[in-house]
Amino acid sequence: MLRFENLSKRFGKRVIFQGLHHDIRAGCVALCDENGSGKSTLLGILAGAIDADEGEVWLGGHSLRSAPLEAKSALAYVPDDCMAYPLQTGRAFLELVASAKKTAVDARTLDLADRFGLTPHLEKRFEQMSLGTRKKIFLTATTLGKPAVVIADEPGNGLDAAARAVLIDLFKSLGKESAVFFSSHDLRLARACEATLTSFAELGAAA
Numbered sequence: 014m015l016r017f018e019n020l021s022k023r024f025g026k027r028v029i030f031q032g033l034h035h036d037i038r039a040g041c042v043a044l045c046d047e048n049g050s051g052k053s054t055l056l057g058i059l060a061g062a063i064d065a066d067e068g069e070v071w072l073g074g075h076s077l078r079s080a081p082l083e084a085k086s087a088l089a090y091v092p093d094d095c096m097a098y099p100l101q102t103g104r105a106f107l108e109l110v111a112s113a114k115k116t117a118v119d120a121r122t123l124d125l126a127d128r129f130g131l132t133p134h135l136e137k138r139f140e141q142m143s144l145g146t147r148k149k150i151f152l153t154a155t156t157l158g159k160p161a162v163v164i165a166d167e168p169g170n171g172l173d174a175a176a177r178a179v180l181i182d183l184f185k186s187l188g189k190e191s192a193v194f195f196s197s198h199d200l201r202l203a204r205a206c207e208a209t210l211t212s213f214a215e216l217g218a219a220a
């Protein structure tokens with residue numbers, strides 16, 4: 014469901030990584046590597062938010078290079094800062110994602126929002142939210158449209174113990190049918206999600 018081959022990225026003369034490759038079917042995979050290693054850059058490339066210098070990415074069988082609309086329609090992306098439009102409300106964001114996925118915000122999504130403790134915050138604007146609240150809004154949106162691939166950058170950041178328990182249940186559930194690829198510095202969280210652990214060294218030739 015998520016496949017990438019020969020991915021390389023440089024910033025100026027600095028090689029961030031090169032020759033990365035992986036093929037993920039249903040299940041959870043956690044990229045656990047040191048801070049500053051390029052985890053956010055890799056996840057941004059996989060989500061189509063950053064251009065790779067070399068290589069190719071397939072999401073749900075669609076090439077991100079030659080069929081970007083189809084590829085991104087198979088994706089749910091949770092970036093690190095989770096800042097959408099600052100003036101947009103949480104509810105409006107969920108409705109926008111649902112519209113893009115040609116679906117609706119249904120009872121399952123609203124139930125997850127409630128389990129995350131979001132119900133009192135859905136009418137707040139993103140600029141009024143804490144990092145944890147923004148993160149939970151984006152995580153809730155992963156239930157919309159049954160994405161084939163879920164990519165999440167440090168999904169546990171800003172979450173308290175109760176919200177982390179909901180996150181673990183969510184990723185274990187999504188991993189039954191989707192490829193869930195996330196970065197985390199927290200090995201306990203990754204293992205609780207029953208994720209396969211990986212690193213840049215295992216993905217290819219780390220810089």
